Amino acid sequence: MVSNKAQFRIQQMAFMIVAVFFFFILVGVAYISYQYKTIQQSYQELQKEEAMRSLQILTNMPEIGCSQEYMCIDEDKIYALAVKKGYGNAYFWPIASIRVYKIYPAFENQNIIDCPAPNCNYYNVYDSGQKNVQEYATYVSLCKKVREGGYTFERCEIGKLSVGVKLNEKAE
Numbered sequence: 001m002v003s004n005k006a007q008f009r010i011q012q013m014a015f016m017i018v019a020v021f022f023f024f025i026l027v028g029v030a031y032i033s034y035q036y037k038t039i040q041q042s043y044q045e046l047q048k049e050e051a052m053r054s055l056q057i058l059t060n061m062p063e064i065g066c067s068q069e070y071m072c073i074d075e076d077k078i079y080a081l082a083v084k085k086g087y088g089n090a091y092f093w094p095i096a097s098i099r100v101y102k103i104y105p106a107f108e109n110q111n112i113i114d115c116p117a118p119n120c121n122y123y124n125v126y127d128s129g130q131k132n133v134q135e136y137a138t139y140v141s142l143c144k145k146v147r148e149g150g151y152t153f154e155r156c157e158i159g160k161l162s163v164g165v166k167l168n169e170k171a172e
Contacts, residue, residue, distance in 0.1 A: 044167075047134075047165045047166075047167070048134075048136065048165070050095075050165065051095065051134075051136040051163050051164075051165040052136060054095050054163050055136060055137075055138045055161060055163050056071075056138075058098065058161065058163065059071045059072065059073060059138075059140055059161065063077060063081070064077050064078055064081065064125075065077075066141070066143050066154075069141060069143070071138070071139075071140045071141060072140060072141040072142075072143055072156075073100060073140050073141070073142050073143070073159060073161065074143060074144065075142050075143060075144035075157075075159075076144050076145065078100050078123045078125060078142075079115060079116070079123065081123075081125045081126075082100075082115055082116075082123040082124055082125050083115070083116050095126075095128075095163050095164060095165055096127075096128045096130045096133045096164040096165055096166045097124075097126060097127045097128060097130075097133060097135070097162075097163070097164035098125040098126040098127075098161075098162070098163055098164075099122070099123065099124055099125065099127075099135075099161075099162040099164075100122070100123040100125060100140075100142065100159055100160070100161055100162070101121060101122055101123075101159060101160040101162065102120075102121040102122070102142060102157055102158075102159050103139070103157075103158045103159055103160050104157060104158040105157060128166075130164075130166045132166065132167045133164040133165065133166055133167065134164065134165055134167050135162050135163065135164045135165075136162070136163055136164075136165065137160050137161060137162040137163070138160070138161055139158060139159070139160055139161075140158075140159050140160070140161045141156045141157075141158070141159070142156065142157045142158065142159030143155065143156040143157075
């Protein structure tokens with residue numbers, strides 16, 4: 001009877017060790033799951049911050065920005081980039097897409113007319129073709145040099161610069 005009691009205690013101890021082991025495994029899995037979610041959230045926040053910085057950086061780039069104004073885009077340069085697609089590689093643009101819309105003065109028809117076309121109001125500067133893209137936008141001055149009545153001046157309109165960032169597909 002004593003050996004049965006000792007054997008029962010050994011089995012009880014082994015069961016408790018296995019139970020404690022499984023408890024710590026469950027706690028570890030819960031902790032890893034929590035850390036994975038926070039890493040995904042941090043990744044999305046970093047992508048959003050990168051897009052916001054890209055908006056500011058793009059308006060100050062000599063390739064598309066006006067010479068002396070802040071948050072100003074030269075429409076003639078945007079037109080050249082949209083028509084030629086010369087900067088279409090992924091190394092130059094670290095983002096998924098760049099689009100520029102004319103907002104004001106509004107056109108009679110509210111349809112988006114892709115440039116080059118008469119009375120166009122949309123420039124597709126860069127599109128990587130990626131799917132699952134989140135767009136961030138800011139309002140900018142959209143200026144171009146105009147010659148009227150023997151004078152040359154800059155005519156500015158209100159535009160919207162939109163930058164797309166690829167979303168993490170697993171985060172959705």
